[in-house]
Amino acid sequence: MRPASTHDAIVIGAGPAGTSAALALARRGWTVAIVEKSVFPRRKVCGEYISASNLALLERLEIVDAWRAEAGPEIRRVGFFSGDTSVEAPMPRAKSVPATGDGFGRALGRDVLDSLLLDAARSAGADVFQPCRAVAIERNGVCQAVRIQAGARNSPDEATILRAPVIVAAHGSWEPGPLPSQLGKKGHPSDLLGFKAHFSGSTLPPDLMPLLTFPGGYGGMVLADHGRMSLSCCIRRDMLARLRGNLARKHGGQVSAAEAVEHHLRATCEGARKALQEASLDGPWLAAGPIRPGIRTGYDGDIFRVGNIAGESHPIIAEGISMALQSGWLLARELGTAGCGQAKREAVGRRYEAAWRELFSTRVLAAEAIARIAIGPGGGAMMRAVVRNFPQVLTMGARLSGKTRAAPGFG
Numbered sequence: 001m002r003p004a005s006t007h008d009a010i011v012i013g014a015g016p017a018g019t020s021a022a023l024a025l026a027r028r029g030w031t032v033a034i035v036e037k038s039v040f041p042r043r044k045v046c047g048e049y050i051s052a053s054n055l056a057l058l059e060r061l062e063i064v065d066a067w068r069a070e071a072g073p074e075i076r077r078v079g080f081f082s083g084d085t086s087v088e089a090p091m092p093r094a095k096s097v098p099a100t101g102d103g104f105g106r107a108l109g110r111d112v113l114d115s116l117l118l119d120a121a122r123s124a125g126a127d128v129f130q131p132c133r134a135v136a137i138e139r140n141g142v143c144q145a146v147r148i149q150a151g152a153r154n155s156p157d158e159a160t161i162l163r164a165p166v167i168v169a170a171h172g173s174w175e176p177g178p179l180p181s182q183l184g185k186k187g188h189p190s191d192l193l194g195f196k197a198h199f200s201g202s203t204l205p206p207d208l209m210p211l212l213t214f215p216g217g218y219g220g221m222v223l224a225d226h227g228r229m230s231l232s233c234c235i236r237r238d239m240l241a242r243l244r245g246n247l248a249r250k251h252g253g254q255v256s257a258a259e260a261v262e263h264h265l266r267a268t269c270e271g272a273r274k275a276l277q278e279a280s281l282d283g284p285w286l287a288a289g290p291i292r293p294g295i296r297t298g299y300d301g302d303i304f305r306v307g308n309i310a311g312e313s314h315p316i317i318a319e320g321i322s323m324a325l326q327s328g329w330l331l332a333r334e335l336g337t338a339g340c341g342q343a344k345r346e347a348v349g350r351r352y353e354a355a356w357r358e359l360f361s362t363r364v365l366a367a368e369a370i371a372r373i374a375i376g377p378g379g380g381a382m383m384r385a386v387v388r389n390f391p392q393v394l395t396m397g398a399r400l401s402g403k404t405r406a407a408p409g410f411g
């Protein structure tokens with residue numbers, strides 16, 4: 001006899017993609033399991049800015065009031081800090097926001113946002129397995145079996161098996177692992193490594209979100225919740241190694257990656273240096289990556305993918321949370337009501353992939369082009385010349401990156 005399913009759907013990962021999919025499915029009457037390896041609340045490498053284009057979706061997920069109560073100030077200006085250049089321009093206002101809405105994005109720490117979303121999914125009836133790591137996905141008759149391990153990575157705890165016809169991979173793209181939906185290891189000099197820290201006491205204007213460019217990378221700054229300024233950036237692996245070597249020779253002894261990154265930012269970007277002048281680190285620097293920008297697949301091997309693992313834009317446009325939230329919602333919309341045989345899953349997979357590409361391809365490609373220029377030789381100088389003379393390109397870039405485009409079904 002075949003073992004019965006434990007759920008209608010199993011979602012692996014409780015970032016914004018996994019929780020929005022789980023929440024939307026649970027509200028449609030699905031029995032959903034969410035498997036998350038980390039204990040929440042947890043900080044995460046992320047700039048934490050969310051475009052106002054998500055407000056209607058957050059309202060539908062019934063977390064918009066909590067989000068508004070917690071998030072930092074409205075971001076009404078987009079900026080550009082590079083070398084000694086600091087330029088600002090208006091942030092375009094998003095259309096189709098809820099009646100009470102404002103049309104401007106805000107930043108909320110991932111420790112707060114992800115907990116908020118997971119609590120909402122739990123309240124909607126999702127079973128949460130946490131801290132539990134999904135370590136294998138196997139076909140098992142009409143169901144698929146997900147093997148999960150409780151506790152820390154190498155804990156000897158016994159594995160549990162969950163079974164469902166629908167499997168949703170929402171585990172992000174930065175960590176290699178044994179699941180068929182996870183990406184392989186990467187180790188090239190041109191890889192981009194992600195860093196992030198919170199600072200308190202920053203003098204960054206509260207309504208301004210500047211893009212930072214510096215030799216070998218790019219980043220961003222924004223005031224988030226509780227007066228915390230979120231500073232995040234990506235830097236080439238080879239540049240980071242060079243910086244660490246130079247600093248170690250200069251000062252003697254080992255220099256951490258985070259020390260090298262912070263030193264580099266302060267030394268090469270005047271706007272960042274000024275914003276950090278009176279600021280103090282609030283918690284440790286975090287590192288992740290390499291990041292894996294690109295368009296991948298939404299459905300393969302009978303596993304649906306949402307968020308970063310379906311496709312990822314360079315964080316230079318700060319749209320990853322939007323794409324995660326919206327892709328989870330999009331998949332749940334295509335899945336509809338519970339009950340999902342293989343033929344239905346394949347049809348849903350095709351429709352979901354087509355909708356994903358329609359909605360996100362432009363911003364992934366735009367982000368790729370901007371990032372290439374920012375990091376490429378002479379790119380910083382070229383960007384400084386263009387932005388100084390035409391500050392309106394910052395507003396245009398924000399529009400092109402999807403900041404005003406409503407989530408699917410909310411336009």
Ligand SMILES: Cc1cc2nc3c(=O)[nH]c(=O)nc-3n(C[C@H](O)[C@H](O)[C@H](O)COP(=O)(O)OP(=O)(O)OC[C@H]3O[C@@H](n4cnc5c(N)ncnc54)[C@H](O)[C@@H]3O)c2cc1C
Nearest residue numbers: 013015016017037047048049134172194307308319320321
């Ligand atoms: C430097 C930097 C700055 C950024 N700034 C912004 C920004 O300002 N705005 C923005 O919108 N986006 C930003 N992004 C992008 C954004 O962080 C990501 O796109 C977003 O987190 C993707 O969400 P996700 O749900 O797909 O994956 P994640 O947020 O990565 O969540 C995946 C979850 O899955 C869990 N998991 C992984 N493997 C397993 C497993 N085997 N079993 C169980 N659980 C597992 C993880 O613990 C994690 O909680 C930034 C990215 C970087 C690198």
